[in-house]
């Protein structure tokens with residue numbers, strides 16, 4: 604079996620593939636290394652041979668996790684690394700190694716699935732957009748705060764914005780103007796994300812007319828999905844790219 608890990612800034616997304624790589628044996632989202640180990644140790648019938656991993660965390664944090672996994676499971680671990688070019692995509696950053704690896708892998712996955720020009724949108728801790736032309740040139744992208752960061756900035760820097768998770772969840776039943784603090788903030792931030800997504804779509808149209816694919820991924824993709832009809836929601840897009848960047852030899 605193969606363990607796949609996407610270590611973002613807030614959460615670790617993990618899944619275990621059957622040895623054939625054709626089926627998912629188990630998957631989850633955890634907020635710490637300890638919770639990851641706990642989740643894996645609780646799986647009956649787990650038998651890991653390999654692990655592939657992408658991280659946007661600090662090198663020391665990533666190394667620590669790799670050490671823990673090697674100690675716990677004795678697996679060989681392949682970590683996605685920056686590249687100037689891969690699978691027909693050319694990294695557009697002035698310093699290619701500075702492009703977030705989660706963005707890079709989502710781009711590789713998107714370009715392969717699209718086999719043409721694409722716009723890749725990822726809504727996690729940060730929200731990101733990346734543009735790839737039909738011949739694989741990465742034009743660059745945009746980064747802005749995602750839902751968790753926008754919400755937390757308002758909570759942290761105001762005295763009277765306070766509400767609980769239940770109120771937050773209920774607030775998104777509709778997007779009409781809010782009549783409670785929770786509604787006003789949750790809907791306002793959701794509309795910011797949708798506006799971000801729609802302006803990326805307009806830019807893509809100005810480049811490519813109608814001839815491109817839009818990919819939507821990340822834990823908060825559902826908040827913008829119905830503002831982007833025609834976009835393909837691919838929750839595991841980073842994992843698609845991870846398998847391309849870290850093939851089992």
Ligand SMILES: Nc1ncnc2c1ncn2[C@@H]1O[C@H](COP(=O)(O)OP(=O)(O)OP(=O)(O)O)[C@@H](O)[C@H]1O
Pocket residue numbers: 610611612613614615632659705726727728729730749750751821822823
């Ligand atoms: N099952 C889930 N577990 C945890 N968070 C989830 C889940 N489903 C949706 N979310 C939401 O997804 C968001 C985090 O998204 P994601 O896990 O893609 O971010 P991340 O990878 O930590 O961030 P980034 O990629 O920007 O570093 C949070 O706002 C969270 O509320």
Ligand SMILES: CC(C)(CO)[C@@H](O)C(=O)NCCC(=O)O
Pocket residue numbers: 611612659701702703704705706727729731746
């Ligand atoms: C933007 C995030 C935080 C999104 O997860 C990540 O891709 C990252 O840390 N990137 C490095 C900075 C950059 O991509 O320019």
Ligand SMILES: [K+]
Pocket residue numbers: 611705725727821841
């Ligand atoms: K991510």
